[in-house]
Structure formats: C-alpha cells, structure tokens
Amino acid sequence: MTDTQRPADTPGLTVYFDGSCPLCQREIGMYRHLASREPIVWMDVSQPAELGQGLDCRLAMRRFHVRDAQGRLYSGAGAFAQLWLRLPGWQWLGWVGSRPPLRWLLEIAYRAFLPVRPYLQRAMRRWLAA
Secondary structure, three states: OOOOOOOOOOOOOOEEEOOOHHHHHHHHHHHOOOOOOOOOOEEOOOOOOOOOOOOOOOHHHHOEEEEOOOOOHHHHHHHHHHOOOOOOOHHHHHHHHHHOHHHHHHHHHHHHHHOHHHHHHHHHHHHHHH
C-alpha cells in the first residue's frame, strides 16, 4: 500500500518513548504539540504492550525507536531524524541528521548520552519534586 492509498487514520509514524522518564516526557510533550505532516502514534513503552516485529518493551526502554508506515524500524539518532523529518520547524534537522557523516556523529553522541540518562532522570525527578 502506498502513502496515497493508506487510510487517513493509519499512522505515518509510530513513536515509542519511555513515559516513565521525566526528560522523555518533556521532549515528547514538546513534539506532540507540533502539527506533523502525517498521523503520528505516540506509544508509551513503560507500560507492557505489543510493539510489533523486532521490538519489545525491554529494548524500547533502552533506546528511542520509531516505526514508519512501511514497517521499517529505526532506533537512536536515526529514529530522531525520522521524527524530525515530519515535524514543522524540525525538517531541516531531520534531513541533515539522516545524511552521513552527520548521521554517524549524531549516533555517537546519542550512544554517549545513554549511560548518562539515568543520572539525568534522577536529577530531573528530584528537581520536579522540589
């Protein structure tokens, strides 16, 4: 089925995010307020759910993932680039972020961020509780 044949309520992109993470909640909240070029489904993976082929909640909690309308699964920086391509004001970053060598550099930065993320989550929770 091509994009023009796709039913209007079929998501163009499914975004899998950690709804238990205060950093993720804020970032996804910002994206959700933007009018995307196609329907986006926002799926909180902190709650057990069927996520489709190649993805389970454990894996989805460790890295950011999106799935496009054709069923292709993207993770990490590639997933962010796919999301940004669909959001007004962010397309330029999605275009740049999906091209080598910047795509590779963004992935390196994303992988460097992942070990720091739990500490930032704890700090954010303390800050929000204060």
